[in-house]
Amino acid sequence: MTSMYPGFFISFEGIDGAGKSTHLESFQRLMQERYPDREVVMTREPGGTPLGEQLRALLLDAPMNLETEALLMFAARREHIAQVIEPALKAGKIVISDRFTDASFAYQGGGRGLSLDKLNQLERWVQGGANGLLLQPNLTILFDLPGEIAEARRSKARAPDKFEKMDLNFFEKVRQEYLRRAKEDPSRFHLVDATKTPDLIWNELSHLKFKI
Numbered sequence: 001m002t003s004m005y006p007g008f009f010i011s012f013e014g015i016d017g018a019g020k021s022t023h024l025e026s027f028q029r030l031m032q033e034r035y036p037d038r039e040v041v042m043t044r045e046p047g048g049t050p051l052g053e054q055l056r057a058l059l060l061d062a063p064m065n066l067e068t069e070a071l072l073m074f075a076a077r078r079e080h081i082a083q084v085i086e087p088a089l090k091a092g093k094i095v096i097s098d099r100f101t102d103a104s105f106a107y108q109g110g111g112r113g114l115s116l117d118k119l120n121q122l123e124r125w126v127q128g129g130a131n132g133l134l135l136q137p138n139l140t141i142l143f144d145l146p147g148e149i150a151e152a153r154r155s156k157a158r159a160p161d162k163f164e165k166m167d168l169n170f171f172e173k174v175r176q177e178y179l180r181r182a183k184e185d186p187s188r189f190h191l192v193d194a195t196k197t198p199d200l201i202w203n204e205l206s207h208l209k210f211k212i
């Protein structure tokens, strides 16, 4: 599943306010220092391409039917994979994405209740290769935090977008789906206890061992 390409694919995940943005840039720098002969590409979802960024603006603002939302997330992802992720991985680059498909399972599935069956179909459609394998991150760093703490952190930090306006119950469901996915695929996930201080979390991230 993981070694379809010579590159290495890392995603950052977690509920809004869990603390992933706080560490993304330093993590990119760390990877670049550790692998000086590899290009490190930083990207995000929804987004990552001009079309994807236009879809992001809609997705984060406009209320919409659940299936529409899932289809647009995966449409942006298809473009992202075709234009950015796959070419970079084929060229041996390290790709770091601020969110990927786990977020669709967590938000549209866990949070809003889209069936696992539909999500699995979309995933296969958008990430399935000719060889039958699914394109997945090699490593997913999941910032895990109770919904209440994330909500308190968010309200201090910024004005909420469409998803960030959702209630605690929504974020608890999102969190549980992330945890379920992590349990299902423990070799891909690294779980971060995001209640820890930023210093402790950074210490953990900078000592993570993985083979590129």
Ligand SMILES: Nc1ncnc2c1ncn2[C@@H]1O[C@H](COP(=O)(O)OP(=O)(O)O)[C@@H](O)[C@H]1O
Residues within 6 Å of the ligand: 014, 015, 016, 017, 018, 019, 020, 021, 022, 023, 143, 153, 154, 156, 157, 194, 195, 196, 197, 198, 201
């Ligand atoms: N480990 C932490 N402990 C306490 N506050 C944190 C921690 N990590 C981030 N924060 C603060 O919480 C808020 C949300 O963090 P952010 O990194 O933007 O989260 P995310 O990108 O996951 O939504 C910010 O104000 C940030 O400074």
Ligand SMILES: Cc1cn([C@H]2C[C@H](O)[C@@H](COP(=O)(O)OP(=O)(O)O)O2)c(=O)[nH]c1=O
Residues within 6 Å of the ligand: 016, 021, 044, 045, 046, 060, 073, 098, 099, 100, 101, 103, 104, 105, 107, 108, 161, 163, 164
């Ligand atoms: C990738 C993805 C994101 N999302 C949501 C999660 C976030 O609330 C939002 C954007 O994520 P994010 O980039 O983390 O927002 P911010 O810039 O505020 O930190 O989109 C989904 O609902 N489904 C998805 O498939």
